[in-house]
Amino acid sequence: MMSDLTKLTLAGARDALKAKEITSNELTGAYVKAMEGARGLNAYITETGDKAMEMAKASDAKLAKGEGGALEGLPLGIKDLFATKGTLTTAGSHILDGFVPPYESTVTANLWRDGAVMLGKLNNDEFAMGSSNETSYYGPVINPWRRKDSDAKLVPGGSSGGSSAAVAARLCLAATATDTGGSIRQPAAYTGTVGIKPTYGRCSRWGIIAYASSLDQAGPITRDVRDAAIMLGSMAGYDEKDSTSVDRPVPNYEAALGQSIKGLRVGIPKEYRVDGMPAEIDALWTRGIEWLKAAGAEIVDVSLPNTKYALPTYYIVAPAECSSNLARYDGVRYGLRVEGKDITDLYEKTRAAGFGPEVRRRIMIGTYVLSAGYYDAYYLKAQQVRTLIARDFANAYAKCDVLLTPTAPSAAFGIGEKTSDPLAMYLNDVFTVTVNLAGLPGISVPAGLSSDGLPLGLQLIGKTFDEETLLRAAYALEQAAEFKAEPKTWWTA
Amino acid sequence: MSVVYSMQHRDPRDEDLIKGATGDWEIILGLEVHAQITSQAKLFSGSSTAFGAEPNTQVSLVDAALPGMLPVINRYCVEQAVKTGLGLRAQINLKSTFDRKNYFYPDLPQGYQISQFKHPIVGEGTVIIDLAGGRSVAVGIERLHMEQDAGKSVHDLSPGYSHVDLNRSGVALMEIVSKPDMRSSDEARAYVTKLRTILRYLGTCDGNMEEGSLRADVNVSVRRPGEPLGTRCEIKNVNSIRFIGQAIEYEARRQIEILEEGGSIRQETRLFDPKAGETRSMRSKEEAHDYRYFPDPDLLPLVLQQADVDRIAANLPELPDDKKARLMSDYGLSAYDATVLVGEAATADYYEAVMKSGSKKRDGKIAVNWVTGDLFGALNREGHTIEASPVTPKQLGELVDLITDGTISGRIAKDIFDSMYKTGRDPLEIVEKDGLRQVTDTGAIEAAVDAIMAANPDKVAQAKEKPALAGWFVGQVMKSTSGKANPQVVNEILARKLGISSDN
Amino acid sequence: MWVTQTVLKNQNKGTLMSVDQDTVRRIARLARIAVRDDELPALAGELNSILHFVEQLNEVDTKGVEPMTSAVDVTMKMRDDVVTSGNLQKEVTANAPKSEDGFYVVPRVVE
Incomplete structure (x- = not known):
């Protein structure tokens, strides 16, 4: 038996299990122990160690017979936005107090179908609204990374902060996550992990608690690009229960890795090179360009002229959809209820007590922009600008195959640093949100450290349903970047 | 729903106007x-x-x-x-x-x-x-x-x-x-x-x-004929056709009363109370509505192919208006009769089955009278649907034939129909078994007439003075023949014997 | 950077649409979220700064541009008219804060 099983990547653990060098019982046991020893990070809302050990046992039985799926016996963490049958599912919100779904989300069902083991439910910003995991009712998640010579607690990014922190701190082999404006890629960048948001419609949204339906998309956060390809292969697929899911076969993503990127045209959108961007982010981006060029890619300058309107567009579309999506949390059929003198009073008290300030703020904004007399000026306008943003990408893709940009405008910041200014917080998503608005796939790959010793990520953006090219390029970038840094394990009890 | 309506122009009909205290109103x-x-x-x-x-x-x-x-x-x-x-x-x-x-x-x-x-x-x-x-x-x-x-x-x-x-x-x-x-x-x-x-x-x-x-x-407003539309009230969720009529009548009068007293109509949602026969304001729903409509992001646009629409169109059943026109032209029915028949597809189907069963061409008018008269009456009385009618269209067609060819009289036909409805037997079988054939044999009828005239010389004298009294003799003859005598033949013979015109 | 600058510019400018406290109260009511009077000023401030931020879109010429209706360019699939679900009374009421005889129970709703 190996000394520290949690050092293995998903692919490494998979191969070791198949080769019968280790058992899922050992592997899962190591993760349960790691998870229980890292409660200080607050990455998990619900730990399901016992269930994990049972699943591991079943997997071992299959593996012993040479059977089992693509993820057989591999312990994963699940963002608490995915409904898990029989296991508390909270979306990080007080309003879902005690909610135990009688159903399993399609994406997690796909993972269990392929033999994966569930370690527990990962913390996230309340209803995925946040960029730092500080809006969770269950408290902030702490980034396993710290600045050089500092004990200051940093955010792991958001909204999938539990997922990014757990993968970075080796509290699971890989994690599911969701991305509405950058919620997979930005936390991946903040934690030195890989996060891919596939094309809208690639993964079923059925059973994932909705934030903004036209933007939400599931994807994995993993240790490396290969693990991301493996996870995505299991998570993706057409689902007849989701009208926006797209019926096309899931390619073998792992097979795309390692293929040459010679001749691949990599677009550099000039609008992302903005005044005031930290020099080290700019330098990282330049290095990324050089790496890809050295690997044989052709670098092309492209223009995405409406980039600066992406964030304002997002902050109309997403709140509008969320104001409607979250109307079902009314204290009648599930979750928190605060009694009132009549039904309206019950609604108002329940929703005031059940939703945190950021969720309330977005519901109010969304309610306002959809209200009579304002729809055309805000919502309709935003959807028109969205068309222009998507058109920008279509024009750019006439000249290139993928785009390379920074993932986030900074490294991880301190807990509490930006909570007082919602707009400053929103700016974290400035480079990622365009991708959601256009429905495109995007991936963040760790590419270096900041002067403070914190991980920084580069983002590759692909064409619709061309995750293979995206992963091929990401793998090449990963090879060139040789990012090997790890956070010091200061959190173990 | 609030949509902008376009409205056809119609000159008001006098009988539709409501006479208010200060003049006419149009609804x-x-x-x-x-x-x-x-x-x-x-x-x-x-x-x-x-x-x-x-x-x-x-x-x-x-x-x-x-x-x-x-x-x-x-x-x-x-x-x-x-x-x-x-x-x-x-x-x-x-x-x-x-x-x-x-x-x-x-x-x-x-x-x-x-x-x-x-x-x-x-x-x-x-x-x-x-x-x-x-x-x-x-x-x-x-x-x-x-x-x-x-x-x-x-x-x-x-x-x-x-x-x-x-x-x-x-x-x-x-x-x-x-x-x-x-x-x-x-x-x-x-x-x-x-x-x-x-x-x-x-x-x-x-x-x-x-x-x-x-x-x-139901959206109701009133106005003076020729004037612009008035403010409307919406009566929600009326769940019977009778209530729709009652709600409109009440609401129109309510609005007219307010307007005639110099008031104005408040646009609002109202509820019809069938027990009280009145509409009432739904104040609880009066709170300003702002439905914040926006496209459902969980669904994509619904796109149909013209070919799909064409396929549905090709399989459309005959619609009431088309059926009505066809019944009028195929069977010579009046607009009224055709309208009654097409009210339910099953009724029209029954009628057409009557007309099409057997080999004889039937008189559409006689058949429609039987369907909408005696048959409807019996179905209503017994609480049957037309689909469950004990008298089949074929049997009703045969009954019509027996009347048309003079085998039975119209009066006897009603008895036969009742028997058919009760027993489900064929009309001819009932006629034969019960001996209900119409008597058209002039000899037999003449004998019956002679016998009655002989027994009632005073009535004969009166009838010769006042031909209208001949009807009494018709009744007697029918009685003595158990209703089977052909009434026309009876009339002719009586007229001849009494020396009066047979036209009256 | 440009984003920050635009935000600041807009915050100082004051725009056409400004949310006052009455509007915040009305919006909160529409959204069925209880708001105390003492929360109104801060909320109005936050909403205004976000609205001012998003009003940058006013400078985009969108004449004749179709609004995006879906992020994927496919035709919506339809399902067959088959009953595939039923008798889940227990499942759909299991999480209800208050239920009785298979019903969800709420304070009396008067019509």
């Missing part, structure tokens, strides 16, 4: 009919639509709006809406979209209703309504759109609480919006009647108003 009516689409499963979920199940047993995870649940549209419901649009001779929109109508209510689990606000599946069409005296009026259809029904709340199970049942939640509805083209409660009732007939012909809604499969919101 302007537009209806929004909610019709439950006939389907097995709900519009966006796989739950059953069956009526009357235990609470919340026909509620899927989607209908209960559990977190992360998503709608998937039922193809058959879409086809039913298209079919209905075609039946209303309306424009079918190949691209339509679904919007969310946002409001909070315990019977609305998602906090929004999925409806079609901006781009409905069906656009403008027409319904021809049939009125007394054979008058017809074309009522414009503004639009038809699909939407979800809400659940229902029960308020009397325990004090202080309402109990919510979501079985109906998510059932597919069509909202059919008319133009404000009706001018009297008769027209509004005729409109709903005709719409229900069309829906039943198409099989797209069972039209059962008691179970709530069909209900109407």
Whole structure:
């Protein structure tokens, strides 16, 4: 038996299990122990160690017979936005107090179908609204990374902060996550992990608690690009229960890795090179360009002229959809209820007590922009600008195959640093949100450290349903970047 | 719904005007009919639509709006809406979209209703309504759109609480919006009647108003003839055709009274109370509505192929108006008789089966009188539907033949019909067994006449003075022949023997 | 950077649409979220700064541009008219804060 099983990547653990060098019982046991020893990070809302050990046992039985799926016996963490049958599912919100779904989300069902083991439910910003995991009712998640010579607690990014922190701190082999404006890629960048948001419609949204339906998309956060390809292969697929899911076969993503990127045209959108961007982010981006060029890619300058309107567009579309999506949390059929003198009073008290300030703020904004007399000026306008943003990408893709940009405008910041200014917080998503608005796939790959010793990520953006090219390029970038840094394990009890 | 209506111009008919204290008033009516689409499963979920199940047993995870649940549209419901649009001779929109109508209510689990606000599946069409005296009026259809029904709340199970049942939640509805083209409660009732007939012909809604499969919101306003439209009130959820008439009559008079006293009408939603026979303001719903409609991001635009629409059109059943025209031309029926027959497809089918059974060509008028007269009477009396009639169309056709060829008299035919209805026997069998053949043998009738004349010399003398008294002799002859004597032959012989004209 | 600058510019400018406390109260009511009077000023400030931020879109010329209706360019699939779900009374009411005889129970709703 190996000394520290949690050092293995998903692919490494998979191969070791198949080769019968280790058992899922050992592997899962190591993760349960790691998870229980890292409660200080607050990455998990619900730990399901016992269930994990049972699943591991079943997997071992299959593996012993040479059977089992693509993820057989591999312990994963699940963002608490995915409904898990029989296991508390909270979306990080007080309003879902005690909610135990009688159903399993399609994406997690796909993972269990392929033999994966569930370690527990990962913390996230309340209803995925946040960029730092500080809006969770269950408290902030702490980034396993710290600045050089500092004990200051940093955010792991958001909204999938539990997922990014757990993968970075080796509290699971890989994690599911969701991305509405950058919620997979930005936390991946903040934690030195890989996060891919596939094309809208690639993964079923059925059973994932909705934030903004036209933007939400599931994807994995993993240790490396290969693990991301493996996870995505299991998570993706057409689902007849989701009208926006797209019926096309899931390619073998792992097979795309390692293929040459010679001749691949990599677009550099000039609008992302903005005044005031930290020099080290700019330098990282330049290095990324050089790496890809050295690997044989052709670098092309492209223009995405409406980039600066992406964030304002997002902050109309997403709140509008969320104001409607979250109307079902009314204290009648599930979750928190605060009694009132009549039904309206019950609604108002329940929703005031059940939703945190950021969720309330977005519901109010969304309610306002959809209200009579304002729809055309805000919502309709935003959807028109969205068309222009998507058109920008279509024009750019006439000249290139993928785009390379920074993932986030900074490294991880301190807990509490930006909570007082919602707009400053929103700016974290400035480079990622365009991708959601256009429905495109995007991936963040760790590419270096900041002067403070914190991980920084580069983002590759692909064409619709061309995750293979995206992963091929990401793998090449990963090879060139040789990012090997790890956070010091200061959190173990 | 609030849509901008275009309205056809009609000169007011004097008999439709309401005479107020200060002059005449014209009623302007537009209806929004909610019709439950006939389907097995709900519009966006796989739950059953069956009526009357235990609470919340026909509620899927989607209908209960559990977190992360998503709608998937039922193809058959879409086809039913298209079919209905075609039946209303309306424009079918190949691209339509679904919007969310946002409001909070315990019977609305998602906090929004999925409806079609901006781009409905069906656009403008027409319904021809049939009125007394054979008058017809074309009522414009503004639009038809699909939407979800809400659940229902029960308020009397325990004090202080309402109990919510979501079985109906998510059932597919069509909202059919008319133009404000009706001018009297008769027209509004005729409109709903005709719409229900069309829906039943198409099989797209069972039209059962008691179970709530069909209900109407009635928009009522009044004005002085020739003046611009007045402010309207909407009477919500009226669930019988009779109540629609009553609600309109009450509401129009209420509005006229206010206006004549110098007041003004407040645009509002009202409720009809059938017990009190009056409409009442729904103040609880008066809180400013702001539904914040926006396209449902869980659904994509609904795109139809013209070929699909054409296929549905090709399989459309014959519609009431077409059937009526055909019955009039094929069987020589009056507009009135044809209208009565096509009110229910089963009635028209029965009538046509009568006309087509056997090899003899039958008189359409005699047949329609039997169907709408004696048969309807018996069915009503016995509480049978026409489908369950003990007298088959073939048997009724044979009865008509026996009358036409003089085998039986019309009077005897009624007895035979009653016997057929009771026993299900064929008319000829009854005639033979009971010896009911009409006597046309002049010798036998003459003998009967002679016998009666001989027994009543005083009556003979009177009748010769006053020919009208000959009727007494007819009655006596019929009595002595058990009604079997051919009345025409009796008349002729009597006239000859009494020396009077047989014309009277 | 440009984003920050635009935000600052807009915050100082004051725009056409400004949310006052009455509007916040009305919006909160529409959204069924209880708001105390003492929360109104801060909320109005936050909403205004976000609205001012998003009003940058006013400078985009969108004449004749179709609004995006879906992020994927496919035709919506439809399902067959088959009953696939039923008798989940227990499942759909199991999480209800208050239920009775298979019903969800709420304070009496008067019509």
